[in-house]
Amino acid sequence: MSCFKFIGLSSIAVIVLAFYLHEYNSGILAYLSAHFPVVSRLIHGFYLTGKSKDGIPLSNSKTEKTVLLSSEELKKYGGSGRNGKLYLSILGKIFDVTKGKKHYGEGGGYSFFTGRDASRAYVTGDFTETGLIDEVLDLTPQQLKGLQGWLEFYIKEYKYVGKLIGRYYDPMGRKTEYLQQVEEIIKEAQRKERENDAEKRKYPPCNTEWSASKGSRVWCSNKSGGILRDWVGVPRKLYVVGSSTPRCVCVRHPSEKHLDGPSLSDPQLEEYPGCHKDSISCSIKT
Template identity: 45%
Template sequence: MIGFVISFIFVLVAILILQQDWVHIAINTTSSTVPPPRLITKDELSLYNGDENSRGLYLAILGQVFDVEKGMKHYGPGGGYHFFAGKDATLAFVTGDFTDPGLTDDVSGLSPAQVVALYDWLAFYHKDYRPVGRLVGRFYGESGEPTEALLKVEAVLEEGKRLKDQAKAENQNLPACNSEWSSARNGRVWCSTKSGGVQRDWAGVPRKLFSPGSGRSRCVCVQNSSRLENVNIREYEGCPPYAESCPVTE
């Protein structure tokens, strides 16, 4: 009986060792068979502009190159977005400036919110088109490594995500008012249990929420008295303090 147990344990240990070897082999095989990203120069990318003698139809965004051949009607000659073909015009995706100076990959002046929008575009291309490589230049080095410029953009992206989450939380606590405007009757703002895209079990009262230092305001629905003490929140002139609707002339 003891000999049987010892034999069983030996076999079990041997199986475990073999499994570890298989896992090790699988990992090494996977890592060795995944090809490195194709590196593409700007001159090479320019040959993929969809024109008569081009090699295909590529575009780049944030240094990532995509094959957009299936979108020929949009990106090919005569298409509404042909100016994106054969180059990295990242900036124009969020600015809408399609002039030659605007068709650039320099995004150093973008705000965090604009960088978030830029990465939404990048996600769109990953979903709808085939990535084919990385563009050597502003965002990737000659060995395909991220450059300092790309690392800075990614840092701004993280800040943009934080601000977006903060704005989302604020919108839940201070949802936008309903509003209407008529040149004959001016306008009004009002609160209900659904406004600003937020469904809730309270209506609240309309208040002006000022952006610190800007002097600009927007109408939000305020639920409780503690919010009314916020220095950036003010009542509408000529409107009763707890009215759910206020006339406006602005």
């Protein structure tokens, strides 16, 4: 069985297993997120992008209400809730998640998130008491961006209640230095992502495959690298400053009429040895 088939089948098995088990077993969830982070990201990527929208500002009018709760007050909205109401906090913003009782109510797969701010666990998948905490500044910019994704999800899906006094908001409801630092890192990560997206549109990545019998092959198609376009291009090695290894990108061929865009004579580009310069597919000899 090829390596790709194996990865594909195991991923499907993990997803099916997760659908059956995730509601009632946080241990299995934590295990799956630790051992299959890509699958977990895939599921929640689809899940979140299906429900949330990119570009919601870090704070907006919906999260500027002045209701302030202490951590003791918030705690009452955990477990079975207070008067049937369940609250959770993420990055210091409190949401009413009562309508998501099947996930957050007692016995639900994510009940541990209620009654507290466990921002860190959203991106580490550590659902133990030591992991369910609000400390996040030591996480990577990528993880903080993931956390911002969860915040956007809650803004979109649940009712905003107010702010939690503590790490992110002071007793007057003003942002703490800590939150300002977190937001700066997220903004920077979002800026870098926009830059990467622009770079990917300029030089879409090639499709790649590997098999023990044939070795590696790179090729271009009109949606390689996830960039849907009206041209195909030819594979070239792209050398970028700061990276020791080139990556395979698709560059528009002169026969694919274009007036602008990168040129095949860009000195950062190199042909694959043994591959015809006009071919859309190259076998790579190692």
